[in-house]
Amino acid sequence: MSSYRIGIDVGGTHTDAVLLDENNQVISETKASTTKDVTTGIYDAMHAVITEADVPRENIHYAMLGTTHCTNAIVERKGLNKIAVVRIGAPATLAVKPLVGVPEDLRNALGKYVYLVRGGHEFDGREITTLDEEHLYQIAHDVKGEVDSIAITSVFSPVATVHEERARDIFTEVLGQDIAISLSSEVGSVGLLERENATILNASVVQVAKTAADGFLKALEDEGIQARVFFGQNDGTLMSVEYAVKYPIFTVACGPTNSLRGASYLADLSDAIVVDVGGTTSDVGVLVNSFPRESSLEVEIGGARTNFRMPDLVSIGLGGGTIVRILENGEFTIGPDSVGYQLPEKALIFGGDTLTTTDVAVALGKVELGDPSKVEHLDKALLERVYAKMVEMVEEAVDRMKTSAEPTPVILVGGGSVLFPTELKGASVVLRPEHSGVANAIGSAISQVSGQIEKIYLLDEVGRDNAIKQAKEEAMAEAMNAGADEDSLVIVDIEDVPLAYLPGNATRIRAKAAGELKQ
Structure with a gap:
């Protein structure tokens, strides 16, 4: 009997959904507009992929959700x-x-x-x-x-x-x-x-996370699906619904993280720079051993400085819906504002009245979309300069994430990735794999389950080898509690920081284990 899994990723512009079989092959994919109440968008996307795939609902055993509900609530100060x-x-x-x-x-x-x-x-x-x-x-x-x-x-x-x-x-x-x-x-x-x-931020979004979880569970129920449900978290792995409602702050960066994991899987690369081009922003992150590189700095969320596990990302205000303004002296500005999910109404190629980055790419013949005759009248020489600047913005962001001057593989994903060329300065190769438009939903569906612990050990009492062994065992136990299969568990990260100011030869050990979902 075949087993299927659904992956859904809710972004600011689109809600993407994919249905994968047990070999992680894409059976169907869709992009629905994100709705104001979010749940409707999730339901629409889910219904579309299930209907298109036409697989028995009782064979869908897992459902994964990556969502920006909690981030948006903090940034917009709503529903706290x-x-x-x-x-x-x-x-x-x-x-x-x-x-x-x-x-x-x-x-x-x-x-x-x-x-x-x-x-x-x-x-x-x-x-x-x-x-x-x-x-x-x-x-x-x-x-x-x-x-x-x-x-x-x-x-x-x-x-x-x-x-x-x-x-x-x-x-x-x-x-x-x-x-x-x-x-x-x-x-x-x-x-x-x-x-x-x-x-404090974690405590403030518990209800938001609960509402999102309940909405997702209800959408599954309405489709007649009884699946095990997981949420994506910041480090590119999954957590159970109970864990997500207790620690909703760990979901705030799961959108870009899912895209990185999806990019790694689609391009079959474990080390690369990923550019995820959405409707409003482009997020640039680094893959190390197929997982996002973690930030070592404190991270600001909604203006508050925090210090928990987050991927190392650079976000730039450049996406498929970014507004381009032509000034009187032949100069121009790109963004940072965007028409977002209103692209199908606002962009010139769809009969709207706003010049966007997508219009620029269509007018120059880089992308086939909408009605190109609606942008024929635009000054091509000026648009070439705008496009060159768009590419330069991406190249600069890639450059900021590199740790050496050597050319590095770059993977382009996200709905807006079609706007950019497959040659970039500083890149050894630029890949835009098949299904790259829904890499985030694929990342959410293929994610592993992880467990992480961070503890201080007194080496005079336990010894370094014992301390590391103990930390690894505890991390694996955490992962198994979260739903990981014991036989597939591996330690994906271990960090040992001596604490010179503590007596007893103390050290702080952080260990992370990850494994496949228990079937």
């Missing part, structure tokens, strides 16, 4: 949870309050209930002071009925998690099991303010 922010770290951290440096509108949305509690740890795991449990009980009673999500951050909790966990138990005891609680030790790494911001 009512949250309480609890920092355990008084009196040591009173100088800098939570949400410092976060844009004012986001601070107003999330900073209504902010509390500083006595407790926390030193960098070597010693208590700064005893946890003030009485204060925590008081806070829990204060916020009862006022908030539906709580962000708890304790000083140096990646070293010692005990105060955060006790605080969680107190809030659960007073507010019940249904209250969403985010612990910073499970979200970010060392670095108090960035970790706290990541935890």
Whole structure:
């Protein structure tokens, strides 16, 4: 009996869907417009691929969703949870309050209930002071009925998690099991303010993630499909629905990441630079061993600095719907604004009134699309200059991501990739593989399941070899819990950072394991 899987990726312009067989061959693919309520777009795309493929619905065993719901909610400040922010770290951290440096509108949305509690740890795991449990009980009673999500951050909790966990138990005891609680030790790494911001953002989008998950599950149900459901996460692997609703912040970069994974699979390359050209932006990332290179810098989301796992990406305001403005002196500007999902109404080639990058490519005969006679009157010499600038923008972005001057393979994917030539400066080869327009949905469908742990080990007590072995085993156990098949598990990343300031010859080990979905 054949087994199929659906991959869906929701972007700002299009919702892409693919149906793959058990050998990961594409059976059908579609691009639907992203709708304002998102769920309708998901349902339309899903219905289209299933109808076109005409496969038995009971043979569709897996469904994967990559979505930008949570990112958009943070950027647009819409649909966020009512949250309480609890920092355990008084009196040591009173100088800098939570949400410092976060844009004012986001601070107003999330900073209504902010509390500083006595407790926390030193960098070597010693208590700064005893946890003030009485204060925590008081806070829990204060916020009862006022908030539906709580962000708890304790000083140096990646070293010692005990105060955060006790605080969680107190809030659960007073507010019940249904209250969403985010612990910073499970979200970010060392670095108090960035970790706290990541935890606050995580707590603020729990409801958004739940709505997206419920919408996806309902769309499957309406199609009569009973499949195991997974969400894409930032590192190019999958997580279960329960995990996604608990840690929605890990989904914020899964769109570009899915495109990188899909590009690697379609081009059969494990190391390359990927340019994902959407309707509004182009994201440029780097593949290392078929996975996205991870960013080593703090990452801004909606203006808040955070420090959790994110792919290393450069985004430029250049896509298929980017608006081109011709100025009086023969000069021009490209973007950064875009007509986005309104391209079929607004672009000149479709009878609209806005000159876009797609019109430029059609007028110069680079792409066959729409009605070319609608752009015949445009000044070709000027358009050649516009096009040269578009190509230069992509070449510059590719150059920024390279770690050496050597030419590197470049893979073009995304709906807007047809606008660009298969020769770029600095590229050893430029590939635009078949199905590249839906690489993101393919990336979401073929993704593996991963588990990651990050812990501090005292080598004087356990020894380096034992510490690394233990970290690998824990990462594999995490991956199996998430639904990975034990026989296919491999360690895809291991990092060992000695911590000179800690006693006991301490080191921080991060290990990541990934494997195929359990059939």
